[in-house]
Structure formats: C-alpha cells, structure tokens
C-alpha cells in the first residue's frame with residue numbers, strides 16, 4: 458500500500474461561527490499502480506486534503522501513512538515521495554518547456570535521469586512544437602502540459618495531479634490520459650483531483666466523491682454508478698434560456714451546465730421523453746438531445762445535490 462489516510466479532519470477558523478470543517482474524518486487507501494480520483498465541487502476540501510498528504514499542513518485529527526511512515530512525523534519525506542502538478546500554473550519564466558522539464562528531471566532523479574525521456578514525453582503529448590519556446594510566450598494549454606510534464610518526468614511513488622487537463626485541447630487531453638495510465642504500469646500511484654467527472658471516469662480505478670469536507674461515496678466508477686444504474690440519462694443542448702424550458706415530470710436530478718441540460722429517468726419513461734424532446738426541437742427550444750445509460754456524473758450530481766434517485 459502507498460497511502461493510508463485514517464480519519465483525517467481539518468478545521469479552519471476560530472471554533473466559533475466561522476468554524477469550517479474542510480476535511481471531516483476522511484479515510485481511504487491507495488495501492489501501488491492505482492489511479493484514485495478525487496471529485497468534488499469548488500470548496501469541497503480537495504486541496505486541503507492534498508496539502509496534508511504532502512505534509513504542507515497538519516491534520517487536526519487522524520493520521521496519514523505514506524509508504525508505512527506517518528506524514529505528520531516526517532513531512533519533508535512526503536514531499537520527496539510525491540510529485541505534484543498544482544492547480545495553479547507553474548511559472549517557468551524564460552525557460553523553455555524542454556529546459557524546465559529537464560531541470561525537474563535532474564532535480565528529482567539526479568544521475569538516474571535519462572534526458573531522452575523528455576523528448577519521449579513531448580512526443581507522447583504531441584507538444585514538440587513548443588519544446589524550445591520561452592515560457593512567457595506559451596499558451597495556457599501549453600503551460601499546463603509543461604507543468605504536467607514537470608510532475609511526471611521523474612515521478613515519485615505517488616503523483617498528485619490537480620486538474621491536469623484544464624485549458625488542454627481535446628486531442629491532447631486523450632494523450633495526457635494515456636500518459637497517466639502508462640505511469641501506473643511501473644507501480645506509480647496517482648491521485649487525480651478534478652471537477653471533470655466524465656473524463657475521470659475513463660481513467661480512474663477508484664474514486665471518492667467529496668462534498669463539504671466529507672466523502673459521500675468511494676469505490677470503483679461502476680460501484681458508484683450502481684446507485685443510479687437502473688436509470689437512463691437524457692442530455693439536451695439548449696437553444697433557449699434555461700428558464701424557458703419546462704423539464705418533463707419524469708426527470709430526476711436535473712442539472713444544468715451552461716447550455717447543457719441533463720436529467721435522469723426511469724427506463725420506462727424513455728419513449729415519452731423522446732416525444733417531449735422532439736417537440737422541444739420543433740419549437741426551437743433545444744438543438745439536439747442524446748440518450749445514454751447513467752454515468753458517474755449522474756451519480757455525482759445526485760449525491761452532491763442530496764437528491765435521492767435510487
């Protein structure tokens with residue numbers, strides 16, 4: 458086992474009204490070669506948890522063992538075992554991606570660093586075109602890919618990636634997920650912090666859904682989905698304001714995200730839902746619709762919105 462998190466609790470504030478339980482008795486384990494997804498909305502407590510795993514902050518209660526030793530006792534050791542891609546961009550100034558990634562590789566692996574790995578990584582992510590561009594001239598996505606490469610060039614036993622695909626184009630996102638998957642072949646474990654539930658579903662072995670400091674569910678994506686597995690989901694592309702559309706009565710756990718509207722339903726309600734969707738198209742209220750079995754996103758929405766859909 459790589460990581461054993463036991464009842465970790467972190468409270469911010471003075472204990473009065475401003476008391477904020479950012480992590481509330483969190484318990485989980487990560488095994489060698491496993492990809493563990495940490496899913497949660499803004500403010501759910503993900504970064505607070507990661508900071509404690511890295512020994513940057515101390516739990517108020519509970520303990521964290523990393524490769525058999527307490528992080529609380531040896532915080533600096535934790536930072537040598539883990540490599541991290543932080544949520545914010547890593548400023549590399551005038552360094553090029555090639556220089557920044559090579560420097561990180563030498564710092565982490567010393568004489569064991571193989572410079573050929575930088576080129577192989579850039580090839581895998583199709584980012585050779587920026588290899589020699591100064592950091593300050595890189596696009597947001599290229600910067601994000603560079604900080605990803607810096608985290609994985611000489612990975613520790615545990616790699617922590619915080620929203621690695623933000624600003625990255627869809628094609629390179631796929632390459633990036635493949636690189637993450639390849640990392641685990643030699644036993645490296647990964648914690649993937651993300652809001653992007655659907656992308657994560659394809660990559661993670663296990664996932665925890667976090668809300669207001671607590672784990673609402675943890676398990677494999679299929680275990681998590683089982684809570685809503687007998688439902689179908691309909692996804693609509695809106696051509697109108699959300700307020701102009703009347704969601705059908707069969708809808709469960711409806712959720713809007715920009716011009717996307719999602720809802721789940723009992724399979725028996727699929728035929729009338731299709732009739733309803735066709736009618737909305739005829740009236741110009743939606744552009745198109747799609748139907749699919751429930752996804753982990755549905756489970757996530759149902760759990761975090763507190764709606765019972767099972």
Ligand SMILES: Nc1ncnc2c1ncn2[C@@H]1O[C@H](COP(=O)(O)OP(=O)(O)OP(=O)(O)O)[C@@H](O)[C@H]1O
Pocket residue numbers: 469470477479497498499500501502503504505506544
């Ligand atoms: N240093 C701090 N002092 C006080 N409150 C804090 C501190 N750090 C985090 N918090 C609070 O703890 C809660 C959890 O924050 P955290 O940053 O861990 O969430 P998150 O899930 O990482 O969010 P995001 O997805 O937006 O990064 C929030 O309510 C936040 O305001």
